[in-house]
Amino acid sequence: MARTANPQSSYIRWGFILLAIGVVGWIIWSRLTPAGNSFKPSKQVIVELHAVEIKKVTETVEAAAILLPNEIIDITARQDGRLTKVYFKEGSRVKKGDILVSLDTDAESAQLEAARVLMDRARVEAAQQKQLLDKGTISAMQYAQAQVQVTEAEKDFQDFNNQFLSSGLRAPFSGRVGLRLVSPGALIKSGSKITTLIDDSVWMVRTQVAGQDANQVRPGLKFQLKIPAIESTLSGTVVAIDSALDETTRTLGVLGKLDNIPAAIRADLHANQYAVVYLNTLTRAAMIVPEEALVANGEAKFVYVIENNKARMQRIEIGMRQPGIVEIRSGLKVGEMIAVAGLQKLRDGVDVTIATAESSSVAPVVPTAANSK
Numbered sequence: 001m002a003r004t005a006n007p008q009s010s011y012i013r014w015g016f017i018l019l020a021i022g023v024v025g026w027i028i029w030s031r032l033t034p035a036g037n038s039f040k041p042s043k044q045v046i047v048e049l050h051a052v053e054i055k056k057v058t059e060t061v062e063a064a065a066i067l068l069p070n071e072i073i074d075i076t077a078r079q080d081g082r083l084t085k086v087y088f089k090e091g092s093r094v095k096k097g098d099i100l101v102s103l104d105t106d107a108e109s110a111q112l113e114a115a116r117v118l119m120d121r122a123r124v125e126a127a128q129q130k131q132l133l134d135k136g137t138i139s140a141m142q143y144a145q146a147q148v149q150v151t152e153a154e155k156d157f158q159d160f161n162n163q164f165l166s167s168g169l170r171a172p173f174s175g176r177v178g179l180r181l182v183s184p185g186a187l188i189k190s191g192s193k194i195t196t197l198i199d200d201s202v203w204m205v206r207t208q209v210a211g212q213d214a215n216q217v218r219p220g221l222k223f224q225l226k227i228p229a230i231e232s233t234l235s236g237t238v239v240a241i242d243s244a245l246d247e248t249t250r251t252l253g254v255l256g257k258l259d260n261i262p263a264a265i266r267a268d269l270h271a272n273q274y275a276v277v278y279l280n281t282l283t284r285a286a287m288i289v290p291e292e293a294l295v296a297n298g299e300a301k302f303v304y305v306i307e308n309n310k311a312r313m314q315r316i317e318i319g320m321r322q323p324g325i326v327e328i329r330s331g332l333k334v335g336e337m338i339a340v341a342g343l344q345k346l347r348d349g350v351d352v353t354i355a356t357a358e359s360s361s362v363a364p365v366v367p368t369a370a371n372s373k
Helices: 007-032 106-135 140-166 211-216
Strands: 045-051 053-076 081-086 099-103 168-170 175-177 193-210 222-227 232-241 251-259 274-290 295-297 300-307 310-322 325-330 337-341 352-355
Touching: 045 300, 053 175, 053 222, 053 310, 053 325, 099 193, 106 140, 193 211, 193 274, 211 251, 211 274, 222 251
Parallel strands: 045 352
Antiparallel strands: 045 337, 053 193, 053 274, 081 099, 099 168, 175 193, 193 251, 222 232, 222 274, 232 251, 274 325, 295 300, 300 310, 300 337, 310 325
């Protein structure tokens, strides 16, 4: 048996469809309607302004770096032996020539004493030969042989004396020693590390810059150095660059010297400490706006130019960015006024009110690009 359609239900269904179409159409219309043709808000948008200006900026090359003292060396044993005494205090300062540690020198002492006896004996015999030569008892050749024996004995004694002195390790330069890695009484092998000595009177910076930046780096270039561990920024000068790029990394080695390190910071510097270097490669004039004026839409960048109390959304091309500022390459003119606060409520074409610098009150007249110069 066939069903009879209910006309009332059809009307209701069509009513819902038409209502849905109307709602969707209103949403689309409201989004596509330009801000200038929409209903004006009851209250104008309050903004703060900043003039587009020309300033000198410094282009920089940023790279990771490490701190290095002027000199750094591992103090190692020159021969096998027993460590008899440690003369330095860990972390203390020492002078060039100070004895740092001494080793067991019993064997060396015996060898040195034996060489001394042989040298003295050779000298006595040579003196006796000289007396005999003067009396004509021996020939000049016999006396010359006695002199050769003296020379050889003195050389042997000097060799043993140098070996004896080397058993006590001395500081090759003035500086600061590190931690002690061995204890008195320990048997150590030749080459065993005892401590580290650094000359921290001067601090250097070593870094690598990318190959494409190599032609911008040269001796005499100034740089800033940020050390994250101590939240400090220091300055310095490039003193040398490598003669070739690294074959693997395609980077150029750069060596710099820190200038005028404050005493309060010097104690916090350590060899191989991580830092970030900013090489000042070029100073030039550029059109600059505050960073907070930028509005991003995908890859595109915009600012709001304010003229005659209206906002105009202006697309721009930016260049170099530094903390707080952005370079403008195109899209703006020097002296134009742009919004730097209140951007969240701004739209193209809306009326604005300019906040004064003194308080939250507003200024009734907006400067234009022409009269702001």
